[in-house]
Amino acid sequence: MKLSSSLENNPDIDSWLQFHSDGKITVSTGKVELGQKLITAFTVIVAEELDVDPGRIIVITADTSGSPNEGYTAGSNSMESSGMALRQVAAKVRQVLLEKASHQLGVQVENLNVDDGEISSSLPNQSVTYMELTGGKNFNIKVSEDVVPKRHDQYHLIGNKVPGIGYEDLVTGATTFVQDLELPGMLHARVVRPPGYHARLQELNEKDVREMPGVVGVVVDGSFLAVVCEREEQAVRASKRLSGLAIWDESKEINTENIFIQLKKNNRQSLPVIKGVAELSAVPSIKTPQNSAKTITATYQRPYHMHGSVGPSAAMALYDDQEIKVWTHSQGVYPLRLALADVLDIEENRIHVVHVPGAGCYGHNGADDAALDAVLAARAFPGKPVLLKWERVDEHSWEPYGSAMQIELQANMDKSGKILYWNHETYSDTHLKRPSAHGKESRLLASWHMQVPKQSPQVKPLTGYHTGIHRNADPIYDFNDRRIVKHLVDNLPLRVSTLRSLGAYANVFAIESFMDELAHSCGRNPLEFRVDNLSDYRAKAVLEAAVEKANSRIISKGGGHGRGFALARYKNAKCYAAVAVDLLVDDYGSIKLLRAVIAADAGQVIDPDGLRSQLEGGLLQSASWTLKEQVKFDEKGITSQDWESYPIMTFAEVPEIETILIDRKDRPVLGAGEATQGPTAAAISNAVFDAVGLRLRRIPFTPEMVLEAAAET
Amino acid sequence: MANFRINVNGCDHQLDVDESTPLIYILRNDLGLKGTKLGCGLEQCGACKVIVDGKAVFSCNSPVSSFANCSVTTIEGIGTADKLHPIQKSFVKEKAAQCGYCIPGIIMAAKALLDTTPYPDKEMVCEALADNLCRCGTHPQILKAVMRAASEMRK
Ligand code: FES
Ligand code: FES
Numbered sequence: 001m002k003l004s005s006s007l008e009n010n011p012d013i014d015s016w017l018q019f020h021s022d023g024k025i026t027v028s029t030g031k032v033e034l035g036q037k038l039i040t041a042f043t044v045i046v047a048e049e050l051d052v053d054p055g056r057i058i059v060i061t062a063d064t065s066g067s068p069n070e071g072y073t074a075g076s077n078s079m080e081s082s083g084m085a086l087r088q089v090a091a092k093v094r095q096v097l098l099e100k101a102s103h104q105l106g107v108q109v110e111n112l113n114v115d116d117g118e119i120s121s122s123l124p125n126q127s128v129t130y131m132e133l134t135g136g137k138n139f140n141i142k143v144s145e146d147v148v149p150k151r152h153d154q155y156h157l158i159g160n161k162v163p164g165i166g167y168e169d170l171v172t173g174a175t176t177f178v179q180d181l182e183l184p185g186m187l188h189a190r191v192v193r194p195p196g197y198h199a200r201l202q203e204l205n206e207k208d209v210r211e212m213p214g215v216v217g218v219v220v221d222g223s224f225l226a227v228v229c230e231r232e233e234q235a236v237r238a239s240k241r242l243s244g245l246a247i248w249d250e251s252k253e254i255n256t257e258n259i260f261i262q263l264k265k266n267n268r269q270s271l272p273v274i275k276g277v278a279e280l281s282a283v284p285s286i287k288t289p290q291n292s293a294k295t296i297t298a299t300y301q302r303p304y305h306m307h308g309s310v311g312p313s314a315a316m317a318l319y320d321d322q323e324i325k326v327w328t329h330s331q332g333v334y335p336l337r338l339a340l341a342d343v344l345d346i347e348e349n350r351i352h353v354v355h356v357p358g359a360g361c362y363g364h365n366g367a368d369d370a371a372l373d374a375v376l377a378a379r380a381f382p383g384k385p386v387l388l389k390w391e392r393v394d395e396h397s398w399e400p401y402g403s404a405m406q407i408e409l410q411a412n413m414d415k416s417g418k419i420l421y422w423n424h425e426t427y428s429d430t431h432l433k434r435p436s437a438h439g440k441e442s443r444l445l446a447s448w449h450m451q452v453p454k455q456s457p458q459v460k461p462l463t464g465y466h467t468g469i470h471r472n473a474d475p476i477y478d479f480n481d482r483r484i485v486k487h488l489v490d491n492l493p494l495r496v497s498t499l500r501s502l503g504a505y506a507n508v509f510a511i512e513s514f515m516d517e518l519a520h521s522c523g524r525n526p527l528e529f530r531v532d533n534l535s536d537y538r539a540k541a542v543l544e545a546a547v548e549k550a551n552s553r554i555i556s557k558g559g560g561h562g563r564g565f566a567l568a569r570y571k572n573a574k575c576y577a578a579v580a581v582d583l584l585v586d587d588y589g590s591i592k593l594l595r596a597v598i599a600a601d602a603g604q605v606i607d608p609d610g611l612r613s614q615l616e617g618g619l620l621q622s623a624s625w626t627l628k629e630q631v632k633f634d635e636k637g638i639t640s641q642d643w644e645s646y647p648i649m650t651f652a653e654v655p656e657i658e659t660i661l662i663d664r665k666d667r668p669v670l671g672a673g674e675a676t677q678g679p680t681a682a683a684i685s686n687a688v689f690d691a692v693g694l695r696l697r698r699i700p701f702t703p704e705m706v707l708e709a710a711a712e713t
Numbered sequence: 714m715a716n717f718r719i720n721v722n723g724c725d726h727q728l729d730v731d732e733s734t735p736l737i738y739i740l741r742n743d744l745g746l747k748g749t750k751l752g753c754g755l756e757q758c759g760a761c762k763v764i765v766d767g768k769a770v771f772s773c774n775s776p777v778s779s780f781a782n783c784s785v786t787t788i789e790g791i792g793t794a795d796k797l798h799p800i801q802k803s804f805v806k807e808k809a810a811q812c813g814y815c816i817p818g819i820i821m822a823a824k825a826l827l828d829t830t831p832y833p834d835k836e837m838v839c840e841a842l843a844d845n846l847c848r849c850g851t852h853p854q855i856l857k858a859v860m861r862a863a864s865e866m867r868k
Contacts, residue, residue, distance in 0.1 A: 034812065035810075035811035035812030035813065035849055036811070037811070164805060164808045166813075167804065167805040167808060167810060168794040168797065168801075168805060169794065170804075170810040170813035170816055171788075171792075171797070171801040171804045171805055171810065171813075171816060171817075171820060172748065172788060172789065172792060172793055172794055172797070172801060173746070173747065173748015173749065173787070173788035173789055173817045174748065174793075174794060175813060176747070177750075177814060179750070179751065180741075180747040182745075182747075213731070231738070231742065232738050232741075232742055233731070233734045233735060233738040236754070308848055309814075309848060310750075310752050310758060310760055310812075310814050310815050310846055310847065310848045311750065311751075311752060311760070311812075311814045312751075312752070312753075357812070358812075358814075359752075359812050359814035359815075359848070360811060360812035360814065360848055360849045362848070389751070391754060392752070392753040392754060392755055392757075609808050610808075613808065613811055613851065613854060614811075616850060616853055616854075617811055617849045617850030617851060618850065619850065620850030620852060620853075621848065621849075621850045624850075642753065642755055642757060643753060643755070643757040643758055643846065644755075644757060648846060648848065649850075649852075650839075650842075650843060650844075650846070651838070651839040651842040651843065651845070651852055651855075651856070652836075652839040652840070652843060654839075654852040654853065654856070656853075657853050
């Protein structure tokens with residue numbers, strides 16, 4: 001069995017799993033819990049493989065002082081990398097311990113049974129526990145390719161009796177989020193950001209602030225400002241006062257020209273995408289195939305979107321001569337450590353970064369930036385822990401957004417409606433600006449404002465399989481002749497980085513809306529039209545399951561009702577998801593979702609409830625982006641500064657959701673946390689067309705945009 | 714600075730603090746009740762909801778002085794891990810939390826509703842949660858949990 005990629009880098013069993021004298025088993029992962037229920041899944045995988053009660057297992061998430069270095073928790077990779085590593089580690093441990101037991105009890109391995117860590121044979125008084133066998137000692141062995149995990153028909157827990165882990169703490173308020181940390185002698189801090197991206201501090205007389213009650217210090221490093229106080233509310237007040245006192249040079253403005261014009265006219269680097277991989281070669285020219293009877297083109301657009309975590313970013317830092325300790329909700333403690341070391345110009349091993357849960361982040365948000373902010377504040381008060389939190393306005397105005405994108409599609413069809421040629425071009429900023437080691441440059445926000453400011457490193461087009469801009473640009477349909485191009489556009493106005501599903505959201509929105517347009521253009525049923533172009537049976541199965549379920553019930557017959565659906569396989573390699581949506585469109589352009597159906601195939605299902613909530617949560621978040629959201633800005637800065645100026649989905653807007661899981665027990669687990677983002681947007685657009693014959697190609701579908709689109713047609 | 718008496722989760726507290734301090738900082742930092750979450754400080758997201766004299770209110774923006782002589786209930790006041798309130802139990806049963814940051818505020822809003830409305834319909838629940846935001850999209854599980862809690866509490 002091929003070893004998980006995480007194991008190739010960290011093959012030592014002891015770095016993953018340890019038995020303790022109190023009967024507990026600790027399991028270390030380099031990944032972090034983000035609300036995606038990774039701890040539950042990992043617990044179940046290990047408990048299943050070892051045949052122990054899940055209650056014995058304690059999962060320890062990323063910490064630079066001990067956990068395996070698994071980079072970021074991102075890209076729906078954790079189950080396939082860390083999860084499978086743990087399965088293989090646990091299988092190896094079980095094998096080793098059973099062999100020991102066999103030796104000790106004089107019974108063949110085949111005749112041994114394991115029940116909650118107790119190994120026994122059918123003979124009386126013949127048993128020994130895992131703990132007795134290990135004696136708390138290290139294994140000192142590596143996992144090798146001969147490891148044989150359980151077969152799926154031997155499972156007791158997986159896909160079935162999965163306990164809820166951590167819910168009691170969440171519902172009683174006992175979970176400690178990074179925002180809730182408390183250490184003796186702790187100080188509270190807030191940042192005061194410039195009024196806009198390019199504003200720089202001109203003058204500051206902070207004397208008044210220093211005299212405010214509880215103010216311990218004002219940290220000024222170039223245009224980076226923070227206040228440090230005894231009490232939290234004092235820090236809030238002092239930061240407001242300081243903000244009022246600072247005078248900024250705001251002469252450099254943000255380019256507010258229509259973003260879709262900027263996407264087309266700015267400099268760009270263009271690469272062809274072949275089988276999901278961008279190639280460093282010339283982009284082929286567009287052709288006109290023989291027998292082309294019809295050429296159809298369409299352009300799709302998405303604006304900048306926010307992660308919009310409900311908990312503003314925060315971090316705690318403790319600075320002293322020996323060590324700088326940072327508590328953070330970053331998705332990657334090791335890369336963050338490298339980035340911090342570069343900015344502070346110190347040895348990486350002087351920094352200890354620990355992950356603590358934050359509110360859901362959905363990609364790279366302000367977490368890493370807050371970590372640097374906290375370190376800069378704590379540096380002024382060695383020996384004192386400083387808890388620094390962003391205010392809501394900081395989060396909304398400074399987080400790195402999901403990139404605005406424009407996608408242009410063209411299809412040539414013959415007389416029968418067969419697609420002869422498919423052309424897809426995506427224009428976008430990058431989707432990957434996570435901090436890491438960048439030497440003299442940095443991607444951490446405060447580093448750009450410091451006395452000796454750093455530059456954000458120039459981005460290069462990523463060539464990997466389904467990375468950033470070209471994620472899911474290559475359709476899963478069988479088109480023989482296809483031309484896919486990614487355009488990495490320079491010099492765009494807003495700060496961006498990874499937002500759940502990256503480029504896949506808009507690429508799938510475009511492809512799946514366009515498939516609908518093509519079907520209608522030749523009078524075909526959109527389901528049959530797709531199926532005719534699809535040979536992947538698993539893709540067909542989810543699509544048909546979703547549509548059949550949606551059609552099985554009449555939701556509304558009234559005017560303005562529509563139903564639409566869409567399909568994608570995330571990165572063409574992970575979870576398959578089809579989404580069908582029923583909605584109403586009224587005369588004022590307002591769209592109400594009535595019902596959504598998801599059918600998904602994530603391979604072997606480990607935790608059905610966890611999987612369902614990831615798929616449904618993804619659908620609702622995507623519906624919110626698609627119907628309501630758009631980051632707004634003017635010459636000075638971001639104007640979407642709170643939940644009123646950047647509204648998101650509320651309870652009353654949530655449709656009824658039904659989710660069908662196709663459990664392929666004998667297939668590998670497939671990451672699913674980002675699978676519904678793209679199909680949801682297209683399903684909504686297709687349902688609006690079904691309802692009122694209006695094709696929406698620009699997100700968000702707010703009433704104003706819907707009426708605008710109606711006026712244009 | 715001023716002197717106040719406020720009752721939180723059944724205990725009287727004498728406080729000597731700046732009277733303009735929003736209640737949430739007192740709850741979290743002076744009384745150690747960190748279950749009440751800070752989400753926006755603008756009365757827009759509901760993460761900070763507590764119950765005051767039977768009503769769910771925001772604690773992030775109103776000064777502590779406006780709660781003098783009131784009885785405040787926070788998430789810690791309604792149940793603990795070994796003695797969960799029926800609403801908390803229902804949230805656990807329905808696994809109604811992803812990151813969970815929004816959950817304490819939502820449970821408090823739900824409690825204020827269910828305490829006076831034993832037979833709520835979905836619209837009433839949505840109305841009670843109208844200013845509670847959940848970015849993880851846990852809404853379906855949350856709505857199920859609140860309906861389950863309503864029926865548990867009627868028993
Ligand atoms: S924190 Fe009070 S409403 Fe958001
Ligand atoms: S569960 Fe994460 S915000 Fe609601």
